[in-house]
Amino acid sequence: MVQTNTYKTDSNNLYRLMEDGKISTNYLMKHLITNYNPQKNINENNANNSDPSVEDILDELNQLIGLDSVKKLINEIIAYSEIQSRRKLEGLRIDSLVMHMIFRGNPGTGKTTVARLLGKLYKAMGILEKGHLIEIERADLVGEYIGHTAIKVKEQVKNAIGGILFIDEAYSLSRGGNRDFGKEAIDALVKAMEDNRKNLILILAGYNDEMEAFIGSNPGLRSRFPIEIVFQDYSIEELIKIAELMVEKREYKLSKSAKSKLFNILSLKRRQDGNHSGNARLVRNLIEKSIRKQAVRLKDSSIYSREDLITLTRQDFMDGE
Numbered sequence: 001m002v003q004t005n006t007y008k009t010d011s012n013n014l015y016r017l018m019e020d021g022k023i024s025t026n027y028l029m030k031h032l033i034t035n036y037n038p039q040k041n042i043n044e045n046n047a048n049n050s051d052p053s054v055e056d057i058l059d060e061l062n063q064l065i066g067l068d069s070v071k072k073l074i075n076e077i078i079a080y081s082e083i084q085s086r087r088k089l090e091g092l093r094i095d096s097l098v099m100h101m102i103f104r105g106n107p108g109t110g111k112t113t114v115a116r117l118l119g120k121l122y123k124a125m126g127i128l129e130k131g132h133l134i135e136i137e138r139a140d141l142v143g144e145y146i147g148h149t150a151i152k153v154k155e156q157v158k159n160a161i162g163g164i165l166f167i168d169e170a171y172s173l174s175r176g177g178n179r180d181f182g183k184e185a186i187d188a189l190v191k192a193m194e195d196n197r198k199n200l201i202l203i204l205a206g207y208n209d210e211m212e213a214f215i216g217s218n219p220g221l222r223s224r225f226p227i228e229i230v231f232q233d234y235s236i237e238e239l240i241k242i243a244e245l246m247v248e249k250r251e252y253k254l255s256k257s258a259k260s261k262l263f264n265i266l267s268l269k270r271r272q273d274g275n276h277s278g279n280a281r282l283v284r285n286l287i288e289k290s291i292r293k294q295a296v297r298l299k300d301s302s303i304y305s306r307e308d309l310i311t312l313t314r315q316d317f318m319d320g321e
């Protein structure tokens with residue numbers, strides 16, 4: 001058993017204490033998941049008091065609309081860490097979980113949002129030191145002459161150490177065939193993953209089919225990226241809920257007619273552009289545009305109330321006015 005004063009520590013340190021076998025997983029669970037109170041999570045010894053706790057991050061995750069498979073996976077990761085530590089206490093063999101991942105999904109399905117949250121979660125759990133997200137694409141990794149690619153990859157890996165290196169449209173790394181430096185970038189990344197096993201997580205992201213082909217054509221990648229998450233397109237109902245969440249965060253609200261107008265716009269876009277219609281990204285763009293239109297509308301009318309300042313109306317979602 002540990003001393004009472006150790007109990008005052010924050011979630012980061014609790015995870016480390018559990019890893020070292022100094023506190024039990026039951027104790028940790030009780031504190032972090034059930035009885036945890038962020039207000040009490042103040043540790044005089046820790047300079048980063050503003051860092052969110054595991055509980056804060058789980059709350060943030062649960063606020064996201066849909067994304068059931070992501071929520072399930074994150075619960076599995078937490079449970080897995082728990083059980084591994086418990087096994088360690090019992091002297092049983094433990095394997096560390098390989099955290100590198102593949103995210104497959106259309107634009108605007110929440111890939112970047114989830115990657116950022118995972119970074120914060122891993123930091124709070126003590127898995128990653130910093131938990132920041134470095135989001136890059138092909139041009140940041142692939143050089144133009146011999147030796148250039150190695151330098152570029154090294155630089156990006158250096159920036160990402162302690163956090164997550166997120167490679168968007170990763171399939172484009174194998175685009176140029178044998179004479180392209182993309183292959184060299186993949187090899188250098190694989191080496192970096194192995195050299196920095198404990199303090200770097202790689203996420204390869206991209207559209208469904210392209211990612212499938214990319215992984216299929218690079219044997220060895222699948223086993224190195226054992227966790228694969230498919231981000232489904234949101235239904236129109238989910239997109240409306242996302243819109244409501246977005247406006248609420250900005251202290252606005254949608255009028256009933258604005259909501260039905262938005263529903264129509266989203267349905268039409270889905271019919272026209274299918275899976276590439278933009279999902280939650282399209283919603284964000286529409287909301288931001290409507291906020292600008294509302295501002296002009298109110299400015300033009302001489303009198304407006306507090307309610308008017310909050311409400312986005314159907315008019316604010318009309319095109320070309």
Ligand SMILES: Nc1ncnc2c1ncn2[C@@H]1O[C@H](COP(=O)(O)OP(=O)(O)OP(=O)(O)O)[C@@H](O)[C@H]1O
Pocket residue numbers: 063064065066067105106107108109110111112113114242245280281284
């Ligand atoms: N499930 C969700 N609930 C609430 N907001 C969401 C959700 N998914 C995405 N968003 C919001 O939608 C916007 C776009 O999401 P994000 O950038 O994570 O998508 P993405 O899959 O990375 O897109 P892209 O492929 O275009 O980079 C962000 O503002 C994000 O906060």
Ligand SMILES: [Mg+2]
Pocket residue numbers: 111112113168
């Ligand atoms: Mg993104």
